[in-house]
Amino acid sequence: MLAIDAVSYRYAGARQPSLHDISLELDDGEVLGLVGASEAGKTTLCLVASGLAPRAIGGELRGRLVIDGVDVSAEPMHALVGRVGIAFQSPANQLSGVAGTVYEEVAFGAMNLGIPRDEVIDRTELALESLRISSLASRDPARLSGGQMQLVAIAGLLAMRPRYFVLDEPTAQLDPAGTKLVRDAIARLAGEGASILLAEQKTDLLSGLCSRVVALDSGRIALLGPAGHVLADAQLADLGVEEPSAVRLDRLARGAGLDEERLRVDMGTS
């Protein structure tokens, strides 16, 4: 389990904290959805959960980060990589910049963990295959489309095989096909026992994938609970979060005086 315990965090040079007294547990094999308006603190929470804040970016952290029962607050970053992996919102910030090909880029993280060469090769090929980007292997990572770059960044993370994944809007630049590949990869990882903190604006993606969802508002937890409850909470709209399509249509049907049960149709044949 990865636990964030009573955490407040202030960026270096900022007057106000961006997170206030957050306590959150990411259970083994769990996909925990993270929603909130822009600038509500989603990315900051991702940086704290992955250990990068404050280790890599400075700032002031209060509270504890606990991984597998051990307070890692005093541990350096290199002790955490390999256990917790993060995919940044902008893949251009993620790529190493030193790899000449997509293949080397995907292998880069695993290689730096000191994993034997054959194993790195296996992991790299599997990661490329699982996101259907094997055909990009020989391409220059700097000359990919935004969507392709995002898949390459996630593949590099998959090859590192951390136990805990922190994904900050991993599908922001992806088309529906790429989004589905990432969705399937997340479901598979969770099935294998990995834990995933998934920040997303696309609530349609979260329903059905997450066991629980946490909603942030101005750096504080506003809602936390089973995905079905949080994603159907009327407060979501006030928090600046898009409701899932099915929730929205139910609400509109009720508002028009119609029985929302009429919208329960078998989608299997569509």
Next chain:
Amino acid sequence: MTIGLAVENLVHVYQPGAVRALDGVSFAIAAGERVALIGQNGSGKTTLIRHFNGLLRPSSGTVLVGGTDARMQTVASLAHRVGLVFQDPDRQIFSASVRAEVEFGPRNMGFSGDGLQSAVDHALAAVGLEGDETTNPYDLGASRRKLLALASVLAMQTPILALDEPTTGQDRRGIDRVRAVIADVSKAGRTVIAISHDMRFVAEVFDRVVVMRAGRVVLDGPPASVFARSSWDLLRSTYLEPPLPAILGDQLGLGSTPTDNDLIEGLAAQ
């Protein structure tokens, strides 16, 4: 000024011997139309709209902007007619303050004095950045930086506005801002062309949807026909899914209901 544009047999090849990113695209957009361009990553959408303002030139075929061959117009003169907002705002933003960023385009076009001030004020207000004029763009979060990039093109008041994935990374309020901007621009008789993967946004905001696959246009029509059941196989061949109300409406025997309103009205009338 209201003008339209047209492409005839447009072919674009990035490097000799490479695939045809555009493989013979022809269509015309009338002045004042709101057109969405959809299709999977790599289908040629971005390549196409970069021809509208001369950032890319045809390998063969013709681009007509306001009835004149774009080849006969310099990038500078096309910039007066077509404003293009990139998908990634960081490829566009370079000024030290929000106001300076928005002033740059219209000033280069010859706006000055009160005219310049009012164009900038109006654009900043349209995206909700009027309180951030002295802020450094890189102190804004990613979603507001994207709105800033939109404002900086909006301020040029071009008769044609081309937007590359304007809603990605935006929360509910950001998407509402983008919708309001498009409604405003459209009300003024200006032409709007937007690339999007957000099918709800596409169905609710645009009069016409152009579907691209592998460098060609495969479907072109109003949302009610592009998202009608008869088109689903073709949509799915390029990994697109119709919006949820379209699927529900079909299952409920309501015909083609691409938007929430279509579905709820159809249900109420049933």
